[in-house]
Amino acid sequence: MKEKLLDGEEIKQLLSEWSYSLFRVFPEFIKTQMLVSREIQGRINIASVETEKMLAYLCDIELQKRKAAGAYKGGFAPVTHFFGYQGRSAHPSRFDCSLGSTAGFTAGVLIEHGLTAMAVSVKELTEDPSKWRVGGVPILALLQSQPSYKEEDLIVPSEEVSLNGRPYQVLKSHMHKWKFDDHYTNPGPNQFYLDELTPNQVLSETIKLRFSRQDDLMEQIRGLCNSIQNDALYSEHEHLLFAALSSLKSAKNVVNSMSHTRDEELNF
Numbered sequence: 001m002k003e004k005l006l007d008g009e010e011i012k013q014l015l016s017e018w019s020y021s022l023f024r025v026f027p028e029f030i031k032t033q034m035l036v037s038r039e040i041q042g043r044i045n046i047a048s049v050e051t052e053k054m055l056a057y058l059c060d061i062e063l064q065k066r067k068a069a070g071a072y073k074g075g076f077a078p079v080t081h082f083f084g085y086q087g088r089s090a091h092p093s094r095f096d097c098s099l100g101s102t103a104g105f106t107a108g109v110l111i112e113h114g115l116t117a118m119a120v121s122v123k124e125l126t127e128d129p130s131k132w133r134v135g136g137v138p139i140l141a142l143l144q145s146q147p148s149y150k151e152e153d154l155i156v157p158s159e160e161v162s163l164n165g166r167p168y169q170v171l172k173s174h175m176h177k178w179k180f181d182d183h184y185t186n187p188g189p190n191q192f193y194l195d196e197l198t199p200n201q202v203l204s205e206t207i208k209l210r211f212s213r214q215d216d217l218m219e220q221i222r223g224l225c226n227s228i229q230n231d232a233l234y235s236e237h238e239h240l241l242f243a244a245l246s247s248l249k250s251a252k253n254v255v256n257s258m259s260h261t262r263d264e265e266l267n268f
Contacts, residue, residue: 011035030054052080095203098129106134126203126212166209 012020023031030049037048056078066072092100099122106120118136125132143154161168174183232244 025058027054027057047084050080050082052082056080093204095125095207099125102129102132102134106136110136124211124215124218126208126215166213167206170205170209 011023015023026034030051030053033049034044037045039045059078060076063072063074063076102122103120106122110116110118110120115136117139119139119142121135121137123133123135139156142156144157146153146155146157177183228244228248232241
């Protein structure tokens, strides 16, 4: 398989003339990483392509040429390192710190109680961290069947940006205006120190748009359940209790039915 993928003539037929000319410049270890190392979905595993080593390799070749021509007399012994995430990240916001510590603490509690193979779940993120609701979800419940270039695999799918979601739709609604008016703001790398008196600035607009509606619905559901419980607690009419119980069971059946329908779509 590896020899077939690295067959120059076969690759030449698959690439444009310009792309093949560029591909020939790459060192052999980069070609191997690009063609052989694949993600489960069959896509090229970009993260595994050691571009930093490729740059060092190409610089070494160029310096050898210059040394042979007498234009360079120094040495070259590069030490490369990969800073894929660190290089594009900023200091965490208060929300980031709260979510990270909450997830870590919850994971420790789950392990302490013997609950392994669980993923931490944190709900109601638009509320103050003291009001967040945490729990654990079995990782098996998150798995989906994913056909790959090798075989069927079970994976926890990555969550891509939904073009129909509220955050993107709000962004899209501003795009036309931004063609004419510059609203770009660079908050700088230091985002941790925020004014504690202005809690609305702690959450990014994306987080608020994504979770606020869900949190509002959960609050309404909780309020209705508490109200029904209080009304039923002091009710002297048995038929009202039967009506409340029947309605709650119907709602529960609807939720279960929709959940089962989603599970069937996962194609286990």
